[in-house]
Amino acid sequence: MNYPEIDRYASIDSPIHNFDPRAKIITFMVMIFSFVFLDSITKALVGLGIASLIYIIAKLPKAFVIPRLKVVFLFLSPLLIIMPLTVDGQVIAQYHSITITLEGVRYSSLVMIRALSAVTLALIMLGTTRFDITIKALYMLKVPGTLIQMLMFTYRYIFVIMDEFQRMWKAMESKGFKLKANRYGLSVLGNMIGMLIIKSYDRAQRVYHSMISKGYTGNPRTIVNFELRTKDYAIALPMILIALLMHTYHLVL
Amino acid sequence: MKEAIRVKGLTYSYPDGTPALEDIDITINEGERIVIVGPNGAGKTTLFLHLNGTLKSQDNTVMIFGKNLDDMKVEERIKEVGIVFQDPDDQLFMPTIFDDVAFGPINMGLDEEEVKNRVKKALSRVGLEGFEDRVPHNLSYGQKKRAALAAVLSMEPRILILDEPTANLDPKSRADLIQVINDLNNDGITTVIAMHDVNALPTLSDRVYVLNGKIVGEGTPREIFSNSELLKMTHLEAPDVFKLFKVLTCFGYDCDTLPMSIDEAVEFLTRTIESGSGHIHLHIHEHTHEEVRKFLDSYNHH
Ligand SMILES: Nc1ncnc2c1ncn2[C@@H]1O[C@H](COP(=O)(O)OP(=O)(O)OP(=O)(O)O)[C@@H](O)[C@H]1O
Ligand SMILES: [Mg+2]
Numbered sequence: 127m128n129y130p131e132i133d134r135y136a137s138i139d140s141p142i143h144n145f146d147p148r149a150k151i152i153t154f155m156v157m158i159f160s161f162v163f164l165d166s167i168t169k170a171l172v173g174l175g176i177a178s179l180i181y182i183i184a185k186l187p188k189a190f191v192i193p194r195l196k197v198v199f200l201f202l203s204p205l206l207i208i209m210p211l212t213v214d215g216q217v218i219a220q221y222h223s224i225t226i227t228l229e230g231v232r233y234s235s236l237v238m239i240r241a242l243s244a245v246t247l248a249l250i251m252l253g254t255t256r257f258d259i260t261i262k263a264l265y266m267l268k269v270p271g272t273l274i275q276m277l278m279f280t281y282r283y284i285f286v287i288m289d290e291f292q293r294m295w296k297a298m299e300s301k302g303f304k305l306k307a308n309r310y311g312l313s314v315l316g317n318m319i320g321m322l323i324i325k326s327y328d329r330a331q332r333v334y335h336s337m338i339s340k341g342y343t344g345n346p347r348t349i350v351n352f353e354l355r356t357k358d359y360a361i362a363l364p365m366i367l368i369a370l371l372m373h374t375y376h377l378v379l
Numbered sequence: 380m381k382e383a384i385r386v387k388g389l390t391y392s393y394p395d396g397t398p399a400l401e402d403i404d405i406t407i408n409e410g411e412r413i414v415i416v417g418p419n420g421a422g423k424t425t426l427f428l429h430l431n432g433t434l435k436s437q438d439n440t441v442m443i444f445g446k447n448l449d450d451m452k453v454e455e456r457i458k459e460v461g462i463v464f465q466d467p468d469d470q471l472f473m474p475t476i477f478d479d480v481a482f483g484p485i486n487m488g489l490d491e492e493e494v495k496n497r498v499k500k501a502l503s504r505v506g507l508e509g510f511e512d513r514v515p516h517n518l519s520y521g522q523k524k525r526a527a528l529a530a531v532l533s534m535e536p537r538i539l540i541l542d543e544p545t546a547n548l549d550p551k552s553r554a555d556l557i558q559v560i561n562d563l564n565n566d567g568i569t570t571v572i573a574m575h576d577v578n579a580l581p582t583l584s585d586r587v588y589v590l591n592g593k594i595v596g597e598g599t600p601r602e603i604f605s606n607s608e609l610l611k612m613t614h615l616e617a618p619d620v621f622k623l624f625k626v627l628t629c630f631g632y633d634c635d636t637l638p639m640s641i642d643e644a645v646e647f648l649t650r651t652i653e654s655g656s657g658h659i660h661l662h663i664h665e666h667t668h669e670e671v672r673k674f675l676d677s678y679n680h681h
Contacts, residue, residue, distance in 0.1 A: 258474030258514065278474055285516035286468050332469040338433050340534065341457040341486030348478050349491055 133257045135186050142184035143254045146358040147263035153362045154251040158244045160369035167232060169372055170239040176368060177243040177250075184250050191249055198245045202238055209234035257281050262350045271345050283329070290325060294318055381409040383538050383569040385442040389429060391422075399425040401593040409444075409537075412564050413571045414584035414600075418614040421590045423573040424465065427540050430571070431460040443538070454487050461536030465543050467523035468515070476502070476518075476526050477511035483534035501533035502526075505559060521552040528559070538569045545576050557582055577604075578618045581639035589613055600639050607677040617678055620644050629670040630661040 136143065142150070161173040181191060215229030252260065261281065265274050298314070305311050389403040399422045407413050415423055428434040429441055432448050441448040443459050451459070461483075464470055473479040480501050484494040502508055505525040515523060524544070531539065544560065545553045557579060564570045572583055580587070581600045589596035589609060596609045603609065604617040617625075624637045624644065634651055638644040652659055 256512075258478070261474060279472065281474055282472055282515065329469060332464065332466065333472050335428060335433050336462075336464050336470040337472060337482075339431050339457065339460075339462045340483040340530070341453050342482075343453060343486070347485045348473070349481060349485065349494060 131257075132252050133255065133260075135190055135253055136256045136259075138185050138254070140183060140185040140254070141357075141361060142180065142250060144357075145254075145361050146352055146354050147255050147259050148266055148352055149354060149358045149362045150251060150255065151260070151263050151267065153365045154247050156366050157369045158247050160372055161243045161247070162240050164236075164240060164372060167236050167239065170236055170243070173372065174239050174243040174246075177246040180365075181246055181250055184254050186250065186253050190253055191246065194249055195242060195245060198241055199238070202241055205237055206234045209237075262348060263352065265348065266350055266352060279333075283326075286329070287322065287326060291318075291322060294321065381444065382442070383407050383409045383411070383444060384430060384571070386426075386429070387440050387442075388438075389426075389436050389440040391425060391429065391434065391436055393425075398592070400429075403590075403594055405588060405594065407569060407571060409569055410564070410567055411569055412561075412583060412585045413569075413588065414580050414586075415571065415573045415588045415590055416575070416577075416580070416603075416613070416615055417573075417590035421613075422592055423590055424542055426590065427462055427464075427542055427571075427573065430538075430540055431462055432456055433462075457483060457487065457534050457536070459536060460538045460540065461531035461534050462540040463528050463531050463542065463544060465546070467520070467527040470527040470530060471515040471523060474514065475511065476507070476513050476515065476529075479515070479526065479530045480511075480533045482530065487534060497533040497535070498529075501529040504532055504563075505529045506555065521548050524548065524552075525556070528556075532563075536568070538571065539563060540571045542573050543575065544572060545574060545579055553579065577616050578620075578640075581618060581643070589615070601636065604639070605637075610678065611680065614680065616680075622675075622678060625674055626671055627661065629667055629674060630663065631667075632659060632661060 145153075157176075161170070161177070164170045164173055210226045210230035211224060213227050213230035213233055215227040217225045218228050218231070219226040255263070258281070261274060261277050264277070295318075298318070303314065305315065384405065384407040386403050386405040389400055391400040392398045403426065415426070417423055425434065429436060430443075430448075432441075432451070435449065439447050439449055443451070443456075448456065471479045473482055477498055480498045481494050484497045489497070498511065499508075502510060505528050507522065507525055507529060510518075510522070510526065515526065518526065524547075528541075528544070539560075541560065544556055548556060553576075560570055560572070560583060570583070574580060574583070584600055587596075587598060587600050587603045588594055589603060591613050595613060596603055596606065598606075604621050607617075609615075610617060618639055620641055620643075621637050621639055624632070624634070624647075628634065628637075632651075634647060636647070638647045648659070
């Protein structure tokens with residue numbers, strides 16, 4: 127089956143792929159936060175440029191990043207229309223009582239550029255590491271255990287549940303069911319989702335039993351061997367410096 | 380001989396009121412190969428959940444190696460009893476195979492070196508060397524099943540409990556798995572198995588318990604399969620080889636014990652032919668067909 131795996135390209139060889147996962151998470155988080163708070167379009171564009179550069183270094187295929195960015199773009203595109211019409215400021219175009227303001231255009235483009243660079247960075251971060259390694263890195267970074275376990279089980283069982291859904295769907299199609307947006311179709315779909323939830327509940331119980339029988343007492347423990355090497359510092363330091371400089375260069379220069 | 384498991388007067392109903400087990404008495408010696416058979420819903424899985432304390436009965440009814448299960452610490456318990464459940468997807472709950480197989484040993488408090496050793500050993504035992512970094516959702520069903528077994532073997536339990544280990548496996552995987560289980564038993568591990576696959580049963584058991592809410596039968600596979608009343612009552616079947624040789628006796632084949640498996644059949648046939656005049660003699664007399672029909676009827680569910 128074809129799973130939309132976030133870590134499908136995690137086995138490519140690139141400096142970003144080989145970057146220590148903990149350092150990667152910290153570095154990328156710093157950059158994302160830095161880029162999200164940039165206050166001018168010029169800076170935001172520089173940020174987007176840097177993100178694109180890292181994307182090129184990471185050698186991730188376009189097919190991985192572009193469709194996902196498209197979703198973000200679609201999601202935010204209402205802003206591009208609404209903000210120029212609603213934000214007060216210098217009017218640059220007018221049609222009857224509808225006005226478009228410069229501030230509005232600026233503001234909405236700023237939001238869009240920041241979002242695109244943040245998402246690009248996040249995609250590179252997740253896309254260049256096997257997801258289980260990302261979880262372990264978070265574990266090493268002392269992210270609370272409950273959160274780690276939630277991530278872990280989501281990652282593990284999302285596929286099982288997708289398979290289950292697919293099987294149910296096939297079973298229904300083989301009995302001649304076609305989804306139509308009418309009352310009957312929706313009620314069948316609702317039943318199916320209900321079934322899925324019950325099945326998941328039963329499964330959760332069985333999984334819990336099997337965890338107990340392996341000595342589970344409430345906290346997840348695992349063995350992780352990550353080692354920070356010189357090259358990791360060599361990547362992390364400049365990136366973090368850039369992230370900081372974007373906000374503080376006027377103090378330095 | 381040491382007693383590995385003793386269950387005395389175990390009764391259990393699920394919280395919603397479903398009665399599952401009634402007054403179960405079972406005694407299993409160390410090193411024995413036990414198979415538990417029974418129809419769907421007989422309570423096999425429920426019984427197993429009691430054998431390592433996942434489900435608790437009201438009173439102290441389960442003893443493991445002479446010790447009361449309820450008094451044992453978690454680490455101690457998982458060192459004695461390991462359970463492999465039916466659905467491998469329920470048991471591989473960690474992100475990678477390594478994490479899954481390491482899960483038990485880590486909970487036992489072993490150091491890192493030892494954990495890694497055990498993972499390696501367990502994976503090679505089930506023929507999954509080098510699968511450490513694989514993620515469960517990319518494995519085949521048979522591989523998942525073996526990984527689930529490895530995840531229990533890594534705890535090196537003295538008693539190994541398997542819930543339908545051979546279900547849904549292709550013939551080769553099934554034979555491999557049976558081999559692994561018997562090897563483990565030869566190493567001194569007590570094996571307790573629930574299964575519906577009667578043709579594989581004789582190769583995995585010295586003694587059989589028949590469960591149907593309560594224990595309704597106990598004995599060697601031969602004793603159990605000779606009892607057609609019991610089989611009928613519990614929706615069980617006898618192995619095909621066993622039935623075939625029983626039919627042969629109606630045709631005049633003379634043997635005191637019936638073979639349970641192909642291997643045994645070959646052995647018995649060789650013996651009878653060699654001790655006879657170099658051949659066996661089959662014939663039809665006036666009652667033959669009646670006898671055959673009567674026999675088949677006694678084993679038929681319809
Ligand atoms: N979580 C539960 N809550 C309520 N009743 C349950 C639960 N699990 C099992 N039962 C019931 O307990 C009885 C015994 O079930 P169990 O799963 O132990 O049977 P089984 O012998 O393992 O069957 P199978 O061969 O189908 O695996 C059944 O009647 C079942 O419906
Ligand atoms: Mg069962």
